[in-house]
Amino acid sequence: MIVVYVETSAEGVNEVSLETVTLARDLSAAGGGVPIDAVVVGPAPAGVASELAAYGVRTVHHADADDFELFSGAATAAAVVAARQASGSVVVMAGGTNRGNEVLARAATRLGVAMAANVVSFGGLSPFVVTRQVVGGAALEEMRLSQRPAVFTVAGHAVDPAPAAEPAAGTLQPLAVELTPADLAVRVVSVQRESTDDDGGLRSARIVVGAGRGAGGPDGFKGVIELTELLGGSLGVSRVVTSLGWRPHNEQVGQTGSRISPDVYIPCGISGAIQHWAGCASSKVILAINTDAEAPMMTKATYAVIGDMHEVVPAINEEIRRRRA
Numbered sequence: 001m002i003v004v005y006v007e008t009s010a011e012g013v014n015e016v017s018l019e020t021v022t023l024a025r026d027l028s029a030a031g032g033g034v035p036i037d038a039v040v041v042g043p044a045p046a047g048v049a050s051e052l053a054a055y056g057v058r059t060v061h062h063a064d065a066d067d068f069e070l071f072s073g074a075a076t077a078a079a080v081v082a083a084r085q086a087s088g089s090v091v092v093m094a095g096g097t098n099r100g101n102e103v104l105a106r107a108a109t110r111l112g113v114a115m116a117a118n119v120v121s122f123g124g125l126s127p128f129v130v131t132r133q134v135v136g137g138a139a140l141e142e143m144r145l146s147q148r149p150a151v152f153t154v155a156g157h158a159v160d161p162a163p164a165a166e167p168a169a170g171t172l173q174p175l176a177v178e179l180t181p182a183d184l185a186v187r188v189v190s191v192q193r194e195s196t197d198d199d200g201g202l203r204s205a206r207i208v209v210g211a212g213r214g215a216g217g218p219d220g221f222k223g224v225i226e227l228t229e230l231l232g233g234s235l236g237v238s239r240v241v242t243s244l245g246w247r248p249h250n251e252q253v254g255q256t257g258s259r260i261s262p263d264v265y266i267p268c269g270i271s272g273a274i275q276h277w278a279g280c281a282s283s284k285v286i287l288a289i290n291t292d293a294e295a296p297m298m299t300k301a302t303y304a305v306i307g308d309m310h311e312v313v314p315a316i317n318e319e320i321r322r323r324r325a
């Protein structure tokens with residue numbers, strides 16, 4: 001049995017959770033078709049059980065007490081452990097988001113087992129081997145999970161989310177969780193949304209256009225913003241750009257910003273320092289634009305254009321417009 005901690009919003013199940021359930025199906029198939037359950041903690045969007053059923057989830061264990069109204073890592077971990085118990089699961093998974101990693105680290109501690117974060121694939125059941133991103137995604141590591149349950153999170157975009165060939169039953173089952181005061185000692189007490197806290201879809205964007213110090217100043221982003229719009233992507237920037245106040249922090253990519261895994265990343269005037277690379281190493285294709293051919297980003301990129309971003313980017317924009325016309 002496999003149980004997946006699924007994160008939701010009012011709109012439905014988040015994409016990384018759907019990717020995680022998709023990977024869980026591979027695991028299930030390797031194990032002879034063991035059922036996949038999910039655990040949802042706190043208010044659930046309408047139709048969550050049928051949305052997950054389409055991805056092959058048999059039962060959604062729903063912890064919906066008042067104490068789960070706002071997020072607490074410890075309380076959510078208690079719910080995940082309760083769902084594992086209820087489902088008899090030998091594998092516990094979650095998406096590799098900040099929240100998923102926190103909750104599963106806490107759950108693994110409660111279960112007295114190790115946890116592997118940011119897994120991209122699994123390599124067999126006996127022994128149970130996973131491959132995961134380490135050093136901020138700059139390297140891959142194989143890890144054996146010899147304890148049960150095997151607990152791990154799945155890196156964003158490690159797999160494409162895909163509905164199951166055969167939908168599962170998808171029943172919603174209330175989950176009783178016993179919480180102690182300690183479980184609620186650290187919790188979110190209120191949520192205030194500001195547009196600047198929003199990443200503008202950066203983390204889940206399929207195309208990201210990046211800009212760094214090479215932009216030259218707050219007025220140097222016109223070309224990259226236009227390219228972003230033409231490609232229907234998101235803008236991501238380096239820390240230099242946010243530190244200098246040229247762009248808001250919610251656009252920052254890297255170790256202290258967002259981790260992105262787009263199909264295409266186009267970093268312009270970004271050197272590719274390790275802290276920036278930590279946030280973009282999972283990009284499938286990188287097209288770097290930089291005046292310095294030896295910049296780390298240029299040497300790691302799939303394609304590199306040596307040139308001034310203020311000339312190259314407008315030329316790309318012009319060509320896109322010309323072809324579309």
Ligand SMILES: Cc1cc2nc3c(=O)[nH]c(=O)nc-3n(C[C@H](O)[C@H](O)[C@H](O)COP(=O)(O)OP(=O)(O)OC[C@H]3O[C@@H](n4cnc5c(N)ncnc54)[C@H](O)[C@@H]3O)c2cc1C
Binds near residue numbers: 240309
């Ligand atoms: C603890 C810690 C955490 C950090 N976290 C992050 C993080 O999350 N994200 C992050 O990005 N950084 C982070 N940093 C900072 C990081 O080390 C680098 O300083 C930063 O990424 C550099 O930004 P940059 O590439 O824009 O600037 P630079 O390193 O100065 O590079 C600018 C690049 O632009 C090129 N260039 C200049 N003019 C042009 C032009 N006209 N056209 C084309 N190319 C041009 C240059 O050749 C150069 O390669 C962190 C650092 C620390 C210590």
